[in-house]
Structures are given as C-alpha cells and as structure tokens.
Amino acid sequence: MHGSCDIGIIGMAVMGQNLALNIARKGFQVAVFNRTASRTDELMKRVEKESIVPTYTLKEFVASLKKPRKAMLMVKAGAAVDEFIDKLLELLEPGDLIIDGGNSFYQDTERRIKKVEKQGLLFLGTGISGGEYGALHGPSIMPGGHEEGYALVKEIFEKAAAQVEDGPCCTYLGPRSAGHFVKMVHNGIEYAFMQAIAEAYDLLRKAYRLSSEAIGKIFEEFNQSEIASYLIEITAKIFKVSDPETRKPLVELILDQAEQKGTGKWTSQTAFDFGVPTPVINQSVIARTISSFKQERVQFASLWKNKEAAPINFDEQHKEKIKDALFVSMVVAFSEGLHLLKVASQEMQYGLSLPEVVRIWKGGCILRARMLNQIQQALQNGEGEILLFSPTFLNEIQRRTPKLREIVALSIEKEIPASVLSTSLAYLDSWKSENLPANLIQAQRDFFGAHTYQRVDKEGVFHTIWEE
Ligand SMILES: NC(=O)C1=CN([C@@H]2O[C@H](COP(=O)(O)OP(=O)(O)OC[C@H]3O[C@@H](n4cnc5c(N)ncnc54)[C@H](OP(=O)(O)O)[C@@H]3O)[C@@H](O)[C@H]2O)C=CC1
Numbered sequence: 001m002h003g004s005c006d007i008g009i010i011g012m013a014v015m016g017q018n019l020a021l022n023i024a025r026k027g028f029q030v031a032v033f034n035r036t037a038s039r040t041d042e043l044m045k046r047v048e049k050e051s052i053v054p055t056y057t058l059k060e061f062v063a064s065l066k067k068p069r070k071a072m073l074m075v076k077a078g079a080a081v082d083e084f085i086d087k088l089l090e091l092l093e094p095g096d097l098i099i100d101g102g103n104s105f106y107q108d109t110e111r112r113i114k115k116v117e118k119q120g121l122l123f124l125g126t127g128i129s130g131g132e133y134g135a136l137h138g139p140s141i142m143p144g145g146h147e148e149g150y151a152l153v154k155e156i157f158e159k160a161a162a163q164v165e166d167g168p169c170c171t172y173l174g175p176r177s178a179g180h181f182v183k184m185v186h187n188g189i190e191y192a193f194m195q196a197i198a199e200a201y202d203l204l205r206k207a208y209r210l211s212s213e214a215i216g217k218i219f220e221e222f223n224q225s226e227i228a229s230y231l232i233e234i235t236a237k238i239f240k241v242s243d244p245e246t247r248k249p250l251v252e253l254i255l256d257q258a259e260q261k262g263t264g265k266w267t268s269q270t271a272f273d274f275g276v277p278t279p280v281i282n283q284s285v286i287a288r289t290i291s292s293f294k295q296e297r298v299q300f301a302s303l304w305k306n307k308e309a310a311p312i313n314f315d316e317q318h319k320e321k322i323k324d325a326l327f328v329s330m331v332v333a334f335s336e337g338l339h340l341l342k343v344a345s346q347e348m349q350y351g352l353s354l355p356e357v358v359r360i361w362k363g364g365c366i367l368r369a370r371m372l373n374q375i376q377q378a379l380q381n382g383e384g385e386i387l388l389f390s391p392t393f394l395n396e397i398q399r400r401t402p403k404l405r406e407i408v409a410l411s412i413e414k415e416i417p418a419s420v421l422s423t424s425l426a427y428l429d430s431w432k433s434e435n436l437p438a439n440l441i442q443a444q445r446d447f448f449g450a451h452t453y454q455r456v457d458k459e460g461v462f463h464t465i466w467e468e
C-alpha cells in the first residue's frame, strides 16, 4: 500500500471521516490519520468497499501517499493546525501539498502559506461547508492558495463536491487566504439566517402562541416558497422531532444558549477592519452572546416582572408577513456578506469572482437557497455594487419591506426581541436615507476635538469655536 494513496486526510472527527468516505467513494484511495487512534478505527468500521488506508503514525501516513503528496487537515481550527503543519513540514518534500480544510481564520492562513511556501511546498486554505451530511454526500468546497496546488486536487475536490446544474460546487477562488475568507463570510451570513429564523420562531410561539408542530408546518410551507433553503428545510424537520423520554418536541427541551466557534465574530471583526457595514451579521453574533447569559437573563426577567401579552390570532396574512420579513433579512444578509467580499477582494487582491462564489454556494453548503439563482444572475449582469441596489432585488425588497416593518412593530409591541429582523430594517432605512444625522456627529466631534467638518453648501474643511 505504501505510496499509493491519492490523498491523505488528518483528523477523523465528523468532517474528516465523512470526507474521507466521500472521496473514497469517488474512486480515489485515501490515507487517514487521527491523533487518537480510536477515531481511525471508528472510521474503518464504516468502510465497506471503499479504498481507505488507516495509518497510526504521521510517518506511516506520509509514506502511504503518492507523490506529489497531498495531505489534508480536517482538525480543530487553531493550534492543532499549526502543530500538524510543523510536523508535516519535517516529513514532506518540496512540491508536496498541504491543505487546511478546517474553519481557519484567514490571517492564520496568510501566515501559514508563507511558512509552507518558504520550504518549497504548496498550500491550500480551503473552506468546506455542508456539515456531516455534506461532507459525505457532497459539500461546497472553497479553496484558495497556490493555484498549482489546486491543480493537484482539482479532480478529487470537484468529484467530491456537491453538483448543481452549472457544475461542481468547488472552484479555485484566489490566492493566499481567499478560500478561508470566503468560508468565513459564508458562516457570517449563516449566523444571520439562523438568528432571523430563530426570531421568526420566537414570534410564532410567543406572539401567536403556536405549537411547535404548527410552527414546523409553517416552515415546511416556507420551504416551498421563495425563501426555500437548507436552513428553512432543517428548521421544519427539527420541529417534527420528539424527545423519546418526555414525548415533547425536542426543540422545547434544548437550553437556549447558542454556542459559537468564532467564524461569525471574525466576519464582524473583519468587516469593521475593512469599513464595510454588516450590522445584521454583527447583531446575529451579539444575539448568540446575549443568549449565553442564561442565568443573568433569568434573574433580570424576575426583576422586570414580565407580563404575558394576549395572543394574536394567526392567519394566512401573518404567515405571508413573516415570510416576507425572512426574505428581506436573507437578502440583506447576502448583500452584507457579498459587499464585504467585494471590498476584501480589492484590498486583499484576491480577484474573487462573486458570481462564482455564489454558484458554489448553490449546493452542498449550509447557505444553499433558492434565491441564490437570482443573486447569481444579478451578479452576472453586473447589477449594482451592492446587491440591495440591483434592479432584481430592489423591487422585491421594496414590495416586502412594509411587511418586515409590521413584523418588527409587532415584536416591539409584544416585547419579543427580534434584533436581526429589526436591524435588517434599520439597515435598509439607513441606505435609503439621503440625509442621515451624521452632520450632528460631525458637529459634536468638532466641538469636543476640533476634528473639523465639511459643509453641504461650499467646498473646504471647516472648524468652529462652538462656545467661548
Ligand atoms: N462540524 C461541522 O459541521 C463543520 C466543521 N468544519 C471545520 O472542519 C474542521 C473539523 O471539524 P470537525 O470534524 O467538526 O472536528 P472538530 O473541530 O471537533 O475537531 C476535532 C478533530 O481535531 C483533532 N484535534 C483537536 N485538537 C488537536 C490537537 N491539539 N492535536 C491534534 N489533533 C487535534 C481531533 O483529534 P482527536 O480525535 O485526537 O481529539 C479531531 O480529529 C474544523 O476546523 C471545523 O471548524 C467545517 C464545516 C462544518
């Protein structure tokens, strides 16, 4: 078996195991390695006819690879990636390829690629989306880094990726950290969708007092509409699952503390760095953070002495309003993310093709959604720098925003937090404001710090002594 494997994967947790099986099922021979051997054994129990070679030392792993060797890391983002890169650099040779398939921060990828190329090796920072199912049946793969490295794995990646009508959900995105940057933004948008959906659920259960079963049916219907998407689809499915012990809907028994591994926060931090407004994504990160203060929330609720409002009757019109609110929030989240990608592509010189980014998000990944077809079309037509401005979406959003406004008003009236839905509205209201109150901010800055200001009626930079 030595030296015969087409690719090797390190990290046999959820993603690594399933990706290894997927690639092996496409006819490639895959070497696998995991720090804890039992995980490798666990995978081998799942192997049927596939060609997977288990290895138990890194030396054995490297020796099992065909030259030029392709070693892919599917380990926890952070220190583990650096540790494996260092160990692999001792064992691999110039011309070999290291791929980081985890959710690494793009600045780490910038640093790692320099280190790897210094030793004459190639590196691909590759975002992968689709979770457990996608990894096995076809994820969306977002590679960036050395283009000659991509040529070595193109066939493997493109066969393993999800397939949509216009090709595999994998394409070379650009140099250095382009792939991990795109995956980071993908996840930022993912956070926003998830929070918007969660807020719709909160309104449905609290304002209208609908049961989990009824809410599940509404999401099932939503998934037949213009907001059809993977996240809406799994939401509908979640509401159908009962806890075997209590027979209650399982979702009702899950603690309301959302965890996060960092990609959403990085998207927001990076958007601040690049000067791109992404308030809906930012707010979805904040919403998760607030949720983590469960004990404090319980305490504050008892101090506040919440009163339950009378429920509202739910009908078709309400359903349409919630759907429209979700539609607008989804478009806004995509618009924010694509705006960030556009600016970052220029600043970082990635040369990203946004229609291609959107194309590879159409299948396999967590963001896959029916509206991505229209978004791809709008981008291909070069419609507007920012998606909101595109004629395709402008009319759609304008038509639906009054419904979003009603839903936000309802959330305010009923005291149900809907911060992502309301931020979507505020974001739109800000863009459509010819005049914002930033003139007052400028006056205040000039008052306390002599920061100067510009005027609307004449050219120049001005400073005023605001008080003697
Ligand atoms: N789960 C998901 O849905 C998705 C995950 N990702 C990303 O893919 C990557 C893999 O994800 P996932 O499969 O969930 O696994 P985890 O992120 O849970 O990481 C577990 C894997 O990392 C290894 N590992 C952790 N720390 C170390 C260390 N210090 N030294 C050596 N090995 C270490 C573990 O080895 P051991 O068994 O020995 O502990 C195990 O193989 C991550 O970057 C994740 O963010 C991307 C898309 C979706």
Ligand SMILES: O=C(CO)[C@H](O)[C@H](O)COP(=O)(O)O
Pocket: 103, 128, 129, 130, 131, 187, 190, 259, 260, 261, 262, 263, 264, 366
């Ligand atoms: O990359 C993913 C999906 O695209 C991973 O599932 C990731 O872990 C999701 O982020 P978080 O754990 O912060 O919710």
